Amino acid sequence: MLVVNTETIPGYRIVALRGLVQGNTVRAKHLGRDIAAGLKNLVGGELRGYTELLTESRREAMQRMIAQAQQLGANAVVNVRFSTSAVTQGAAELYVYGTAVVVEPETPAASEAQPL
Amino acid sequence: MELIGLVCTAVTVLTPLVLALFVGSWIERRHLHALAQREALLGSMLVTDLRTFPQHEPGTPPPQMIVGEVVIGCDYFKAFLASWKLLFGGRVGSYQRVVDRARREAVLRVLEQARALGYNAVCNLRIESADVGGNTQQSRMPMSAVLAFGTAYMARQETTVPGWQPQSQAESLTRS
Numbered sequence: 001m002l003v004v005n006t007e008t009i010p011g012y013r014i015v016a017l018r019g020l021v022q023g024n025t026v027r028a029k030h031l032g033r034d035i036a037a038g039l040k041n042l043v044g045g046e047l048r049g050y051t052e053l054l055t056e057s058r059r060e061a062m063q064r065m066i067a068q069a070q071q072l073g074a075n076a077v078v079n080v081r082f083s084t085s086a087v088t089q090g091a092a093e094l095y096v097y098g099t100a101v102v103v104e105p106e107t108p109a110a111s112e113a114q115p116l
Numbered sequence: 117m118e119l120i121g122l123v124c125t126a127v128t129v130l131t132p133l134v135l136a137l138f139v140g141s142w143i144e145r146r147h148l149h150a151l152a153q154r155e156a157l158l159g160s161m162l163v164t165d166l167r168t169f170p171q172h173e174p175g176t177p178p179p180q181m182i183v184g185e186v187v188i189g190c191d192y193f194k195a196f197l198a199s200w201k202l203l204f205g206g207r208v209g210s211y212q213r214v215v216d217r218a219r220r221e222a223v224l225r226v227l228e229q230a231r232a233l234g235y236n237a238v239c240n241l242r243i244e245s246a247d248v249g250g251n252t253q254q255s256r257m258p259m260s261a262v263l264a265f266g267t268a269y270m271a272r273q274e275t276t277v278p279g280w281q282p283q284s285q286a287e288s289l290t291r292s
Contacts, residue, residue, distance in 0.1 A: 003181045004267045006240045010172045010179070037189065042132055043139040044191030044214070045147065046221070047259060054185045054246055054261060062183075080181055082263055084247040092247045107175070 001066050002076035002103065009076065011106055018072040018100035023064030025057040028091040054094070058082070061096045074100035132192050140191030144213065151220050158227045162237035162271045169239055169269050176270035180233070183265040184225030185246060188218040190258040198258070215260045219243055222264035230268035241266035 002009060029037075033049040040047050069077050080098035087093050164170055169179070190198075194210035201208050223243065230238050246263040 002178055004179050005181050005242065005265055006167050006169070006179070006267050010169045010269065011174060012178065041189040041259065042136055042192045043143060044136070044189050044194065045143040047187045047189045050187035050259070050261065051185060054187060054263065058183060058185065058263070080265075082244060082265060084244070084263070086247050094246070
């Protein structure tokens with residue numbers, strides 16, 4: 001699955017559109033993390049617990065989006081965007097959306113190139 | 117007895133402040149130093165926020181989206197200072213540095229991941245402020261959460277446009 005946040009993929013041609021796909025997660029930080037982050041906040045610096053929370057929710061949201069794209073028979077998602085919103089105090093939503101498309105390589109050389 | 121109470125109160129209020137002042141500023145200085153060093157290593161990368169793929173090399177592995185995120189907290193002393201600043205208005209430099217550090221760190225994580233995967237360019241780099249656990253209404257813990265994402269691809273080596281300007285360098289240019 002090719003995932004990019006641009007409208008096109010160089011070397012590939014979009015042959016079919018499969019529509020908007022999306023994934024979201026709402027995550028609440030738990031008390032343990034809150035306490036640890038509160039202590040860390042005393043001296044500043046990176047709040048690792050919260051960074052991990054953000055990474056986890058981003059991964060999960062993207063997995064949902066990709067699963068949806070696969071269900072629609074797409075092999076790429078283009079123009080991916082993220083957006084976050086606060087649901088209530090203590091819970092945040094991470095929303096990711098993009099357009100599922102079917103792409104095919106323009107040249108035989110491109111079809112041999114594997115994603116890194 | 118009253119004196120002892122007063123001393124105890126002063127100690128409980130001042131200890132976190134003094135601790136935050138020294139440890140907090142040490143952490144910030146160390147982070148800024150590390151940021152400058154890491155940015156210098158990535159100087160050869162072609163980084164743009166364009167939606168096209170400048171200098172894309174045909175026949176190279178397909179591009180891939182890369183995400184980087186970071187949450188940086190503001191120390192107690194800075195928050196204390198800023199709470200006074202908020203009464204009078206004006207530039208809140210201490211918060212500005214926190215937001216700036218978070219943004220640079222998130223972008224660096226994207227670029228470092230891209231480089232680790234073997235790419236040499238990133239386009240359509242977007243930087244968004246994220247939200248962890250609905251902190252928007254919560255003022256007691258100022259923090260900055262940043263989500264940066266872009267598409268990594270392979271670019272031709274000869275760069276005709278200047279490569280990525282590390283922010284530290286860009287700043288010194290505008291200042292001089």
